[in-house]
Amino acid sequence: MSHLEGELRAAQGARFAILASRWNPRIVDALVAGANRAFAEHGVTGDAVDVIRVPGAWELPQAAAKIAAARRHAGIVALGCVVRGDTRHYEHVADECARGLMRVSLEAGIPVANGVLAVERHEDALARAGGSRGNKGADVVLAVLEMADLFARLR
Numbered sequence: 001m002s003h004l005e006g007e008l009r010a011a012q013g014a015r016f017a018i019l020a021s022r023w024n025p026r027i028v029d030a031l032v033a034g035a036n037r038a039f040a041e042h043g044v045t046g047d048a049v050d051v052i053r054v055p056g057a058w059e060l061p062q063a064a065a066k067i068a069a070a071r072r073h074a075g076i077v078a079l080g081c082v083v084r085g086d087t088r089h090y091e092h093v094a095d096e097c098a099r100g101l102m103r104v105s106l107e108a109g110i111p112v113a114n115g116v117l118a119v120e121r122h123e124d125a126l127a128r129a130g131g132s133r134g135n136k137g138a139d140v141v142l143a144v145l146e147m148a149d150l151f152a153r154l155r
Contacts, residue, residue, distance in 0.1 A: 016048065
């Protein structure tokens, strides 16, 4: 019986994309910083990471599809923050963003990690963007690295 799993490393010459929303900049900028640190800690230099900004979480899947179609990146890290408000807008944006990112990953065949925080309160986002609950930006980089390595092994 064989056993395969990815490792937390990038193939020589691999490029990665951090796709980040400009909405909720205090939170998202902290997620981007965490993602960049995680890439660096795992041997991915800054010149191998492209940071691409979009207006909000709603636009993340559209941009991810374009990035994936270009076939220049081994994986995409999508970062954003949607905070529940008084309307159903939160559900629409958060749910469709997640669904769209998964669709891009499945159709393009590259890892697309969903680091979009969908939280009840702004304080919850702060806790997950470098606060008491870690940094989701860093967490999803680990998932992308592992999955990109696994995909390379499965080829």
